Amino acid sequence: GQQVMQIPQYQHVQEGEDFTTYCNSSTTLSNIQWYKQRPGGHPVFLIQLVKSGEVKKQKRLTFQFGEAKKNSSLHITATQTTDVGTYFCAEETSGSRLTFGEGTQLTVNP
Amino acid sequence: NAGVTQTPKFQVLKTGQSMTLQCAQDMNHNSMYWYRQDPGMGLRLIYYSASEGTTDKGEVPNGYNVSRLNKREFSLRLESAAPSQTSVYFCAIKTGEVFHEQYFGPGTRLTVT
Numbered sequence: 001g002q003q004v005m006q007i008p009q010y011q012h013v014q015e016g017e018d019f020t021t022y023c024n025s026s027t028t029l030s031n032i033q034w035y036k037q038r039p040g041g042h043p044v045f046l047i048q049l050v051k052s053g054e055v056k057k058q059k060r061l062t063f064q065f066g067e068a069k070k071n072s073s074l075h076i077t078a079t080q081t082t083d084v085g086t087y088f089c090a091e092e093t094s095g096s097r098l099t100f101g102e103g104t105q106l107t108v109n110p
Numbered sequence: 111n112a113g114v115t116q117t118p119k120f121q122v123l124k125t126g127q128s129m130t131l132q133c134a135q136d137m138n139h140n141s142m143y144w145y146r147q148d149p150g151m152g153l154r155l156i157y158y159s160a161s162e163g164t165t166d167k168g169e170v171p172n173g174y175n176v177s178r179l180n181k182r183e184f185s186l187r188l189e190s191a192a193p194s195q196t197s198v199y200f201c202a203i204k205t206g207e208v209f210h211e212q213y214f215g216p217g218t219r220l221t222v223t
Contacts, residue, residue, distance in 0.1 A: 009150075033211065042200060043153065045211035088152055095160055096141055096210045097168065100152035 003027060004091050006101030014109050019076040021104035023089035031092050032072045034063060037103070038085040046074075048092075079108050113137045114215035116201050122221045123191045131186040131218050133201030141204035142184040143212065144168075144176060146197040153200065159184055191222045 005024045013019050023032060031050040035043040047056055049065035049072060056063045062075045076083055086105045090098040117132045133142065140161045145153040155168030159178040173195060175187045188195060198219050202212040 006152075031210075033209075042214040042217055043212075045213070048206075048209040048211060090152075092210055095158060095166065096204050096212075097143070097155055097158060098153075098212060099169070100154070102150070102152045105150075 003099050004029075004032075004089055004101040006089055006104055008104055009102065010105050010107075012107045012109065013079050015081060016078050019079050019083070019106055021074050021087050021089075021106075023072045023074075023101050025070050025091065028069050029072075029091050030069075032065060033090045033092060033098065034072075034074055035088045035090060035100075036085050037088065041085075043088060076106075079106070081108050081110050084108050113213060114201060114203055116199075116215040116218050118218060119216065120219045122223065123188075124223055125192060127191050127222075128187070128189050129191065130188075131199055131201075131220075133184045133186070133215060134182055135184075135203050136182070137203060137205060137213070138181065139203045139205055140181070142178065143202040143204075144174075144184065144186045145200045145202065146170065146195075147200060147217075148197050156186065156199075191220075193222045196220060196222045 033048045034046040037043045053067045054065040060077045064073045086103040088100050088103045090100045114135050143158040144156040147153045154170050157176040159165045162181045165176050177185045198217050200217045201215040205213045
């Protein structure tokens with residue numbers, strides 16, 4: 001079964017508000033990847049975090065990896081309608097296989 | 111989706127029918143994957159192939175077979191389709207060597223009635 005739990009399942013925000021999704025594991029993660037899937041589309045790779053306590057930024061997106069490497073978060077500052085979609089975290093296991101969380105579906109009201 | 115193509119885009123099958131989903135890449139990468147995505151859920155790995163001629167089971171392999179006859183193509187076969195196999199199927203390749211990101215095809219939307 002899935003080893004990474006993602007919350008919340010849904011998030012509705014007004015344009016301009018911030019958004020955060022969390023990914024949690026009961027075991028230590030070797031690394032964590034984040035993907036975005038637009039409605040009706042395919043997942044698109046955003047970033048990979050490897051180091052304990054790592055923080056990476058992509059414009060309005062901030063990704064964090066916990067000190068114990070058991071959790072991760074994606075924060076979007078001042079959401080825009082283009083941010084609409086489902087955000088997935090994924091744990092990489094042997095053979096570069098990915099185990100995906102169930103995703104957080106973000107809707108943005110203009 | 112330059113790089114990974116999937117055919118067909120849509121398919122409707124009756125219970126018991128068989129079909130093969132095709133995936134082809136023009137990016138010359140070794141690792142290829144098949145996932146299924148059910149409504150409101152994440153992606154679950156069906157099978158993967160680390161290189162030409164090798165395949166391994168993922169999380170949900172039952173009811174499926176795969177074939178990796180060459181580096182470019184990785185096909186997924188449903189021998190006897192069941193309604194529980196109604197899903198969106200994505201093929202992916204591992205493109206990164208430092209960051210092991212996966213690049214996904216556009217998907218095949220399959221309905222089994």
